[in-house]
Amino acid sequence: AAGPDPAITQMQPWQQYLGAGVDAAPYGVPSPHEAHVVRRNVEWLTADTVSSVNFTPLHELEGIITPNGLCFERHHSGVAEIDPGQHRLMINGLVDNPLVFTMEDLMRFPRENRTYFLECAANTGMEWRGSQLNGVQFTHGMIHNVVYTGVPLRLILEEAGVRTNGSWILPEGADASGMTRSIPMEKALDDCMVATHMNGERLRPEQGYPLRLVVPGWEGNMWVKWLRRIEVGDAPWHHREETSKYTDLLADGQARRFTWEMDAKSVITNPSPQAPILHGPGPTVLTGVAWSGRGTIPRVDVTLDGGINWHRARMSGPSFDKSMHRFYFEFDWDGRPLLLQSRAHDSTGYVQPTKDQLREVRGLNSIYHNNGIQTWAINERGEAENVEVG
Ligand code: MTE
Ligand code: CO
Structure with missing residues (x-):
């Protein structure tokens, strides 16, 4: 290692004065260092914000519960x-x-x-x-x-x-x-x-x-x-x-019409375009979420090479009916480009389709009910991009 780490050897400012007392925030708020963790909208999507949508920052969340202030609107x-x-x-x-x-x-x-x-x-x-x-x-x-x-x-x-x-x-x-x-x-x-x-x-x-x-x-x-x-x-x-x-x-x-039930779906939240791999090659934690409108998610598969080899992800956290599930896959990244995908299996036996399989059945006019498999391309620098593989 280089020289001694000042974060260890030196007294930090917050060790040298008293912090805020109780009731400083009667309704608590996150640390100011987490100020980037917010819902965001896409400006060109809608004409105004009154009839519009914003999005849950899935890449910043863990576990299965969405904090109230981050639920998309x-x-x-x-x-x-x-x-x-x-x-x-x-x-x-x-x-x-x-x-x-x-x-x-x-x-x-x-x-x-x-x-x-x-x-x-x-x-x-x-x-x-x-x-x-x-x-x-x-x-x-x-x-x-x-x-x-x-x-x-x-x-x-x-x-x-x-x-x-x-x-x-x-x-x-x-x-x-x-x-x-x-x-x-x-x-x-x-x-x-x-x-x-x-x-x-x-x-x-x-x-x-x-x-x-x-x-x-x-x-x-x-x-x-x-x-x-x-x-x-x-x-x-x-x-x-x-x-x-x-x-x-x-x-x-x-x-x-009346396509009410949400089909099983999953997505890798980290790494992803807003959450690149910053630490370089070596031990890497991949995580994501999966859900089904028909039951639970007993299994999620993950691929690092665009679907050539599939690995079983590790499910962690409570498994409730029609609720979000959390999965992890830990791997040793060799620093080479990756094509990351996840594939959910729900408790009825249904398997999440590829986007092409979905288009074969539903054509190209749709907006709604896109539960196809998502791909993130990771480059040598660990940056992620939204892509599709054939
Ligand atoms: N209910 C009312 N009264 N008005 C609305 O605009 N939007 C609907 C639904 N219920 C809506 C509504 C839509 S399209 C969705 S996806 C969900 O609420 C969004 O819920 P959320 O704002 O809690 O995310
Ligand atoms: Co809606």
């Missing part, structure tokens, strides 16, 4: 500024007793804690025709994974008494866009929740404070934020978000 008309005292949830339509609940009323129902990912159907949508955005935050960051506390929707629907012909629900948001989506009754009664809390605290305004619908494993658009009304009907409503949007135009001019 997708708003059609900005963040509704709701006074919870004036907020109501109404149940109407094909029910025996139309009901209106205050927030206090909802807190008197039995509640549950469950961890789920929310992925926007448009996540990775900009990559359909080829690699485009240079960063896992931008290619895959329309996802977050959160512990929700909420009331099973089934209990609320039972209270209202769904009529025998009530086979669909229409949740509606209290934001200016008044967003609505049709959801089949089987899903509503199965595992949907009316959530009040995320990761132990009240929902953040960006995530639908004070009430959001949780639709486990299904596309993010259905998770109506600022939830104010649920109508029960006997058919889907065919509103904007399930006709002109969130449908997949195929090559033959037909469109896939």
Whole structure:
């Protein structure tokens, strides 16, 4: 080694004075040295920030939980500024007793804690025709994974008494866009929740404070934020978000509709374009995340050579149904260029497809539901780039 390390031999400034006392930050914030760890948007994607999206910095995160302040945001008309005292949830339509609940009323129902990912159907949508955005935050960051506390929707629907012909629900948001989506009754009664809390605290305004619908494993658009009304009907409503949007135009001019479940997907978060290898050859830790709208992820494979040789990654952390999973692969980097990919297997046996396999079935018109295998090219300097291999 060179000379002695001053970080060891010299007294550091912070050892020489008293630090801030308790209550200096009554609601704690990260170290100023982590100020670069933020959600970011892509300016040219949307005309303004009110109907737009920003992205979770996946390359800066570990484990499986997304911190509340880093959960990506997708708003059609900005963040509704709701006074919870004036907020109501109404149940109407094909029910025996139309009901209106205050927030206090909802807190008197039995509640549950469950961890789920929310992925926007448009996540990775900009990559359909080829690699485009240079960063896992931008290619895959329309996802977050959160512990929700909420009331099973089934209990609320039972209270209202769904009529025998009530086979669909229409949740509606209290934001200016008044967003609505049709959801089949089987899903509503199965595992949907009316959530009040995320990761132990009240929902953040960006995530639908004070009430959001949780639709486990299904596309993010259905998770109506600022939830104010649920109508029960006997058919889907065919509103904007399930006709002109969130449908997949195929090559033959037909469109896939009601593609609710999110297919299994994975991505390497480190190394990646925003997180190059800085330490040179030698022991290297590769990590990433995987998820499936149909269950758990028992297995992820990783390749360093663009798919010639596959290795089984090490799963670490809790494995919950329809939740994010964390994988690692430690290897000795010889300093030569790499083509990194990960491939998820879910608990139904489904294997994540290549992008070409996906295009064979779905053509090139799509935006939504791109769960193809992502490739990062690493050069001799450890820099990473978003590429595609044949
Ligand atoms: N709910 C309302 N009321 N308004 C919206 O604009 N956006 C939807 C959904 N729910 C939206 C909404 C979309 S497209 C997605 S992907 C998710 O919320 C995003 O949730 P998030 O902002 O917590 O990431
Ligand atoms: Co969305």
